[in-house]
Amino acid sequence: MTMIPSPHISRSALLACVAAALPFGWARAAEQPISLVLQNGSSINIASVVLQNGALVVPATVLGFTEGQIIPVESVDHVYGDKPAQLNPAIALLLSDKPADALKMLEPILASQKITAKFPGNFWLEAARAALVAYAVDGNSAKCTEIGKEISDATPASGADPFVALGRALLMPASTKPQEREQALRDLVTSDQPADVSAYAAIYLGNLLKTYKHNPDAAEALKMDALNMDAYLMVPCLFPSGGMVLNAVAELKASYFLSALGRPSEALAIVKSAIQHSAGTMIAAEANKRLESLK
Amino acid sequence: MQAQKPAPAPAPVPFVSPATLNRLFSEAEAAFAAKEYDKAVAKIQELLKDLGPNKDAPLELLYFNIGLGYLLGGKAPEAEEAFTECLKRFPQGKGEFASRCYLGVGRACILQDTPEKKERAIEALKLAALDPRYRSEAGLGLGQVLLDLHKRDEAMVVFKSLMGSDIRSPAQTTAAVEVIGLLADTGKLEDLIAYLDRLINQSGVRDAIAWYTNQVIVHGDELVKTEAYDAALAIYRSIPTRGQILETQKVALESQRKDVKTLEARVAVEQNLPINKRSSASDYLNNLKPAVDLAEKALAAIEEKKDLDAALLMRRGRCLYYLKRYEEALLCFRTLRLKHGTAEDAQHAAYAEIVIMSELKDTAQIKVLCDAYLRKYPAADNTEQVATLAGELLVQSGKWADVGKFYRDLEEKFPKSANMDRYTYYQAVSFFYDANFKESGPIFAKFLKNYPSSPLIEKGYYFVAMSNFLQGVNRYKETLASIKEYLSRYPEGNFAGDMRYRLAFIDYNDTDEDQTDKIIRDLTSFLIQHPQDQSVGSMYCLLADTYKKKKSQLPDELARFQSLAIENYKKAVWSESPEDVVQYALEAATSMMQENKDWTGIAALHSEFLEKKPNSSLVLNSITWIVKTKAREGKVDEAAEMVANALKPRIGNPASEQVELLIDELVKTLVPRKKAKDVDIDALDKQLIAILNKAIGTQQNATTNARLYYARARLAQLLKRTEISDQYLKGVATINAKDPSVLSPALLAVSGDILLKDGKLEDAEAMYRRLSDRFTDGNYADAGPMGLGYIALARNKPAEALRIFEESLDKNPGMSRFKETTIGKLQAIIEIGDPKALQEAEKFAKETVGDKSFRGEYAGKLYLLLGKIYRKQSEKADGPDAKIELLKQAYANYQHVYIAYKSTPEICAEAYWQAYETATEMGNKTYADENLQALLADPKLKNTERYKKASAGAPDSK
Known part of the structure; x- marks a missing residue:
């Protein structure tokens, strides 16, 4: 691949840059509050605006904005700030088979970030998609449908968001044959889907395959294990842009198969990678423990 | 002092029409666009002269652009001076362009590349970075200078701070891409991954996602060239799929194009306004247009690169x-x-x-x-x-049938191959190893004839000889002929020793004539001349066998032959030979010395073996012999010392599985043959500690401490002080619960069991997990999975447990924890409660209980499980009669257990308890009470869990 030239200092020299006047000093603050950055470069903390009849209203005077000022939705350029601290840990909990605990963390994020849902760079979508998966895994069909609709409404693409299909696959009734469930998930593990949908689907496919009865035929059992491991490995190998925590969880789960295959050094390497992808979540703690065990 | 003269009146500024000013401004702008920087600077200077101290004129903008013109024209010192001048006139806090001037000073100083200028660059860039608009660019420059000055830690602080910046403008996006490269160079992967994750969601990156993708791939490729694969992988992983890139870029472009149109309309309206009356629309537009152009080009490149996803996979x-x-x-x-x-x-x-x-x-x-x-x-x-x-x-x-077929196919596929000799050779070899000499013979003959210059030719002659040799006496003549053929061609060849050994072996088996002297002569002579030959071990063994076989009427001569036999076996033991040859020689020598009652000799041989071959798998066998012979001689202390010496090189290594076996031998050696109550346990304990401390020496660590307590526990166990033993082992388990890596497989298994019993599931899991991860091949291969299965059962995950137990039984049939694993499997089936599986479990339990290897405690457990199966089946029985019938069967099993398994208190007590529960379920309170009373009445059951529960008051017993 050849380098496409950079636009760096190529613009007319007499121009002034667009200002994105964000309040922070050189030494970075612990967490950047999430703000709406407007097209004119000014920004406002999302806690200082409310949504009223489809318009953004400033309820009380804050720096640069007056009480009652209406900010046209079209004037918002993007969302800026640090990812909510609880989001990655919530995804880690969800993928560690604790959907209810994950929802306890996700629901406040959904509420606080709802106002940003339609703007580029928002964190609501990622939280909402994780919540959809959590509701589906928890068997809460109504909430799953409700949030699926909200996600579809928030995204510019027409039709239902691809996560809705993932929710359906995860919500299949208990009477569904495992093979049907497997097929539904496999249908989502393709390059046609967004990477995060495929990554979630691959993890749940791996979890499903793990519940299959052990095959007494050694060769068949080995094949089953290979399929199971591949389901997890697909996440970091084929859909790695699906999300850091998803990569970490899948890597950690795959490490058990690698060590069962007698590949301790590969297991160790993948666990180290899981640690690098899971900072600040319970997965990091679990992966560190596992690292000690494998050393 | 002279009075100060009044300042001269400023020179009058000639009037210049706004049209002239606008023209000059436009010419300067055009010169910039054409990259004619000297011209641009000259035009601005002319414009400044014409403007004079005009308060309404954008003087700061113009002074700033003089610096920028010099900078872009490569005149760094002039640029530094011009930016500094602008800052003097419009200092920070007052000037709109102050931050950019600092940025300019920084860049100009970096270009001048001297230590002093680098220091100045740092100062200037730090000031520029205070402005969030230029944070990314200034930070990037600052980080680079700091790295240049080897101030790595400070550079990292800067890069980390950049990770929080909003990336919006093209310049910020460019800076962010550069930061990726620098972060990758620092090797801080975690930071790099976090930064990449954050970047992809940034507005500037989304707007230029196609360009960004291109840039980061190039960065990744550069990292691959420097073998920084981890960092390159992190970058390649962060890139979305081609479909997502196209979709994101198209949406961004659509919005940007709309903005361009709006801005163009506004600029057109403002075209004839004076400079200071215009809005910043022109600025926005000039910013946006090149960005859109670039994004379009990059998008086209990605559209053309149809196999981008494949390229990233690669x-x-x-x-x-x-x-x-x-x-x-x-x-x-x-x-x-x-x-x-x-x-x-x-x-x-x-x-x-x-x-x-x-x-x-x-x-x-x-x-x-x-x-x-x-x-x-x-x-x-x-x-x-x-x-x-x-x-x-x-x-x-070694899949020889496949090898033969494979090379036959190759011969057909590549008939003109330069490797045809190999193809032929391996076809013959494959038949040879399958003992199909009929087929191998002609192919070897063809090989020898057609490829006399093949590098494999010597091996070919050897295999021909071996083919004849292995066909036995029927091919005696051919064997001799082919061995001689080999030896005449390769008298010093790789297989010369082996060929001579075969010849001697043929002589050894000659039933017509005594060939012993000839064998001794031939082999001795060869061994003297070729002491390093790979067959010396086998040859010494054959020589020893020959001496052993020799007969004589003279006792002295016979004794000499025996002695020579032992001597040659010993030489074979010390040779660099395969383990099976060494084992044969060691056992043969020991056996001969045993016949001679030469206990000192046996002890000496095995002591020397321990010393010379401490890593051999035969070490334990040698220890056993030493202990046995020394004990026979009453030299217990010497035996203990020898065991301690054998422990020395391994006691600090948790991976050595032999240590616990050696400790067991040591402890057995120390315990005198008298009743446990008559033994002074404290004295023995002290003696044991002293011996082990000597073995440990200076290598004391958590592993040696754990082993010391294990040894003391084993001693207490042998002396029937179970409480002390349990206490020591529990200490080992608890102290090392947070770091199982210091424990050996034996201690991991013991500790896991203790922690599991205590309900410390997480700690127990860590022990079993470590066993599963690190010790999959040894004696404890199934101990890890077994433990993990029981952990799953304890966590009420019977399906998971069943899978683990079944896998373990398939992978490790007949291993050390086979019985526990089998019982675990049954328990898991019962917990799942599937009626069909329960029927199979019943059958399996009945079969297993008849298996002799499941005697004692395990059989008792199996009967208890059978009882549980019946009770579980009774839950879904067809009607009350069937239910009662099943409960009766369960009850009968429990009765059998508490009668037949009194020697295992926990199992016996459990049977009473289960019988009590079953009787209660059947509605027979009398039986229920009787069972409970029997449990409470038996003093041997006092320490059992069920006894404690019963004495605390069973639910239905009051």
Whole structure:
């Protein structure tokens, strides 16, 4: 691949840059509050605006904005700030088979970030998609449908968001044959889907395959294990842009198969990678423990 | 002092019309656009002269652009001076362009590249970075200078701070891409991954996602060139799929194009206004247009690159391969081959898979892959190389039938191959190893005839001789002829020793004539001349066997022969020979000395063996002999000392499985043969500690401490002080619960069991997990999975437990924890409660209880489980009669247990309890009470859990 030239200092020299006047000093603050950055470069903390009849209203005077000022939705350029601290840990909990605990963390994020849902760079979508998966895994069909609709409404693409299909696959009734469930998930593990949908689907496919009865035929059992491991490995190998925590969880789960295959050094390497992808979540703690065990 | 003269009146500024000013401004702007920087600077200077101290004129903008013109024109010192001048006139806090001037000073100083200028650059860039608009660019420059000055830690602080910046403008995006490269260079992968994750969601990156993708791929490729595979992988992983890139870029472009139109309209309206009356629309527009152009070009490049996803898979696979993460690499390559078969990289991926399989020595897979490769790429340059690679691996795997077929196929496929000698040779060898000498013979003959210059020719002659030799007496003449043929061609050849050994072996088995003297003569002479030959071990053994076989009427002479036999066995023991040869020699020598009652000799031989071959698998056997012989001689202290010496090189190594076995031997040695109550346990304990401390010496660590307590526990156990023993072992388990890596497999298993029993599931799991991860091949291969199965049961996950138990039983049949695992499997089936499975479990339990290896405690447990199966079945019985019938069967099993298994208190007490519960379920309160009373009445059951529960008051007993 050849380098496409950079636009760096190529613009007319007499121009002034667009200002994105964000309040922070050189030494970075612990967490950047999430703000709406407007097209004119000014920004406002999302806690200082409310949504009223489809318009953004400033309820009380804050720096640069007056009480009652209406900010046209079209004037918002993007969302800026640090990812909510609880989001990655919530995804880690969800993928560690604790959907209810994950929802306890996700629901406040959904509420606080709802106002940003339609703007580029928002964190609501990622939280909402994780919540959809959590509701589906928890068997809460109504909430799953409700949030699926909200996600579809928030995204510019027409039709239902691809996560809705993932929710359906995860919500299949208990009477569904495992093979049907497997097929539904496999249908989502393709390059046609967004990477995060495929990554979630691959993890749940791996979890499903793990519940299959052990095959007494050694060769068949080995094949089953290979399929199971591949389901997890697909996440970091084929859909790695699906999300850091998803990569970490899948890597950690795959490490058990690698060590069962007698590949301790590969297991160790993948666990180290899981640690690098899971900072600040319970997965990091679990992966560190596992690292000690494998050393 | 002279009075100060009044300042001269300022020179009058000539009037310049606004039209002239606008023209000059436009000319300067055009010169910038044309990259004629000197001209641009001159125009601005002319404009400034004309403007004079005009308060309404954008003077700061103009002064700033003089600096920028110099900077872009490569005149760094002039640029520094001009930016400094602008700052003097319009200092920070007052000037709109102050931050950019600092940025300019910083850049100009970096370009001048002297230590003093670098320091100035740092100062200036720090000031520029205070302005969030220029934070990314200033931070990037600052980080680079700090790295240049080897101030790595400070540079990292800067880069980390950049990770929080809003990336919006093209300049910020460019800076962010550069930061990726610098973060990758620092090796802080966690930071790099976090930064990449954050970047992809940034507005500036989304707007230029196609360009960004291109840039980061190039960065990744550069990292690969420097073998920084981890960092390159992190970058390749952060890139979205081509579909997502196209979609995001198209949406962004659509919005940007709309903005361009709006801005163009506004600029047109403001065209005739004076400079200071215009809005910043022109600025926005001039910013946006090149960004849109660039994004369009980059989008077109991605659209053209139809196999981008495949190219990224190849890149990720390659990094993973170099990181030796083969399974992940394989998945990348396999997906590329199967899902992107027409992509440019598909053939490379297919070949990479073969290379990985050859590293993994997976001959079955490599055969399949090679066949597929040869079918799909018959014209590839490396087809024969691929084919041969598979063959070599098959040879290594020893699957001789496959080897023969494979090389026959190759002979057909590549009839003009330069490797035809190999193809023929391996066909013959494959038949040889399958003992099909009828087939191997003619092929070897063809090989010897057609390829006399082959590098394999010596081996060919050897195999011909061996083919004859292995066919026994029927081919006696041919054997002799072919061995002689080999020896005449290769008297000092690689197999000369082995050939002579075979000849001697033939003589040894001569029933017509005593050939012993000839054998002794031939072998002795060869051994003197070739002390390093690879067959010396076998030859010494044969020599010893020959001496042993020799007969004599003279007792002295016979004794001499016996002594020479022992001496030669010993020489074989000390030779560098395969373990089986050494074992044969060691056992034969020991056996002869045992016949002679030479206990001192046996002890000396095995002591020397321990010393010379401390890593041999035969060490334990030698220890046993030492202890036995020394005890016979009453030299217990010497025996203990020898065991301690054997412990010395291994006691600090948790991976050494033999240590606990040696400790067990040591403890057995120390315990005198008298009643436990008559033994002074404290004295023995002190003696044991002293011996072990001597073995530990200066290598004291958590592992040696744990082993010391294990030894003391074993001593207490032998002396029937169970409480002390349990206390020591519990200490080992608890102290090391947070770091199981210091424990040996035996201690991990013991500790896991203790922690599991105590309900400390997480700690127990860590012990069993460590066993499963690190000790999959030894004596404890099944201890880890067994424990993990029981953990799953304790966590009420019977399906998971069942899978673990079944897998373990299949993978480790007949291993140390076979019985516990079998019982675990039954427990899991019962917990799941599937009626069909319960029926099978009942059958299986009945069969197993009849298995002699399940005697005692295990049989008791099986009966208890049978009872549980019946009770579980009774829950879904067809009607009350069937239910009662099943409960009766359960009750009968419990009765059997508490009668027959009184020697195992926990099991006996459990049976009473289960019988009590079952009777209650049947509605027979009398039986229930009787069972409970019997449990409470038996003093031997006092320490059991069930006794404690019963005495605390059973639910229905009051």
